[in-house]
Amino acid sequence: MNKSGEAVSLVKEYYGIDLADVCVIHDDVDLLFGQKKEQVGAGHAGHKGVMSIMDSLGTKDFKRIRIGIGRPSADSGLPVDDFVLNDFSSEELEEIKKIGSAFFGNLV
Template identity: 50%
Template sequence: MKLIVGLGNPGRKFKKTRHNIGFFVIDELLQRHKWKLNNSKFEGDYSIEHFDGEKVILLQPQTYMNLSGKSISPLMDYFDIDVDDVIVVYDDLDLPTGKIRLRQKGGHGGHNGVRSTIDHLGTKDFKRVRLGIGRPTNATPVIDYVLGKFPKQETTAVTDSVEKAADAIEAWIKGKPFLEVMNDFNQ
């Protein structure tokens, strides 16, 4: 069983913000396969699906970003999911908008949702898909920037990165070793 977690903030207010790009990837996978987040438990909305012979859970924590681990850890415990079978998808200020980067493990890099995930799982050893959102180019505070919406001129780059992230996740679910997926999709 695989667990795909998209980090973001719940509610319409945050729906199209940069910080919710992890949710965008889950939404892309749901749309591609006509799946729905039809369960609400573990402080998250999730769906249990089958893809290419593999059981897959897609999760959007509803805890707000900084508490994401509070949703992920109990769901993993309940379904007995090993950390090797988890991918966490989230925004990254240090990557330009439109770029994606996959990693097998690592620190939180200042991302509070990842920090919470590490704290609640007790390990840094989970797979990640990071989607670039760039940094503010003016005096905009980072919090305002990540909670802001993408400008229209970035729509194509954002859509492309979300689709590539979903493609990478599907390749991994189908059984391709994660290192090979990284080699194929890291930009």
């Protein structure tokens, strides 16, 4: 069971954050590795963390930044649920370092 929603709700309430100022950054298997997509009000697409947040906030109308992690290759035989919990490869970690500073530097 994913409890991301509990944490988001507690922080939102404790600091008195308006829903319009909530921004959730999460992984997304429907985007290619490293791609980014921003949106408000979309469904959870099966993402358990996002589902938990929607349940806790009682709405899907919050800002989300989806970061692509891609899908497991067909020949890997790895279920998506297991894939998203795997560690990144050394090549992926190097790529994350390259795109991470530019992305997070522009976030605030």
